[in-house]
Amino acid sequence: MKIYILLLxxxxxxxxxxxxxxxxxxxxxxxxxxxxxxxxxxxxxxLERDLKVSDxxxxxxxxxxxxxxxxxxxxxxxxxxxxxxGTMKFTNYFTLxxxxxxxxxxxxxxxxxxxxxxxxNIMANTRIHVDNQINWWTCDIEEATVDNGGTSNEKGNIxxxxxxxxxxxxxxxxxxxxxxxxxxxxxxxxxYAGVKYSHxxxxxxxxxxxxxxxxxxxxKRENDTKIGIVGGCDLVMPLFPxxxxxxxxxxxxxxxxxLNAMYNF
Numbered sequence: 001m002k003i004y005i006l007l008l009x010x011x012x013x014x015x016x017x018x019x020x021x022x023x024x025x026x027x028x029x030x031x032x033x034x035x036x037x038x039x040x041x042x043x044x045x046x047l048e049r050d051l052k053v054s055d056x057x058x059x060x061x062x063x064x065x066x067x068x069x070x071x072x073x074x075x076x077x078x079x080x081x082x083x084x085x086g087t088m089k090f091t092n093y094f095t096l097x098x099x100x101x102x103x104x105x106x107x108x109x110x111x112x113x114x115x116x117x118x119x120x121n122i123m124a125n126t127r128i129h130v131d132n133q134i135n136w137w138t139c140d141i142e143e144a145t146v147d148n149g150g151t152s153n154e155k156g157n158i159x160x161x162x163x164x165x166x167x168x169x170x171x172x173x174x175x176x177x178x179x180x181x182x183x184x185x186x187x188x189x190x191x192y193a194g195v196k197y198s199h200x201x202x203x204x205x206x207x208x209x210x211x212x213x214x215x216x217x218x219x220k221r222e223n224d225t226k227i228g229i230v231g232g233c234d235l236v237m238p239l240f241p242x243x244x245x246x247x248x249x250x251x252x253x254x255x256x257x258x259l260n261a262m263y264n265f
Contacts, residue, residue, distance in 0.1 A: 042260025
């Protein structure tokens with residue numbers, strides 16, 4: 001019961017509020033820690049992401065939600081390779097140069113990608129991580145609205161890709177009272193901080209026909225901030241033999257929460 005209280009407290013502290021976005025970096029503790037192969041199923045939610053669009057005064061993505069499966073392989077003691085696939089759903093908001101407020105909501109689409117996590121200990125419980133990853137996703141538009149009203153007839157889709165590299169330092173705090181001696185593992189939390197670089201591009205052929213006008217939405221979107229500071233906290237709970245529950249909260253350059261269940265083979 002105490003473990004679930006810890007989980008509830010962590011989610012309560014880390015989910016509220018929104019700020020500038022940084023792409024999800026995944027857990028800073030590799031999902032394959034002590035085994036060669038691991039399979040994880042997870043959820044990631046990013047509350048807000050600022051975009052840069054030439055024909056808009058402001059643009060952002062909100063409530064970007066993905067569910068995914070991740071397969072990890074650890075060929076070396078300091079290297080974890082991973083690939084993931086799943087679903088993505090999000091909404092884009094724009095204030096166009098003429099002052100019109102416009103938003104487009106997307107249907108559930110596909111997301112896939114992969115990366116490599118390099119990590120090594122520099123002292124007891126202190127670890128350096130360098131994570132490289134690239135992701136790609138595509139979604140069809142579901143609906144579009146403007147602030148001056150009118151019905152719409154939407155068609156088209158959006159595709160996007162993003163490359164990201166993140167450097168982190170983390171410190172592990174073992175929670176002795178939640179140890180699992182039979183599994184030889186401990187519940188622990190690991191706060192971390194670092195710097196990330198990311199490059200996002202979105203391309204769309206969306207055309208929206210409103211009752212009072214026809215608008216071609218700006219085709220190319222990019223992330224507004226390329227380099228930023230990232231910080232967060234990772235909580236890992238070994239619930240059963242070879243099975244862990246991982247919760248990650250991220251803040252500073254982004255505000256987001258991730259949850260995944262991992263099985264180590």
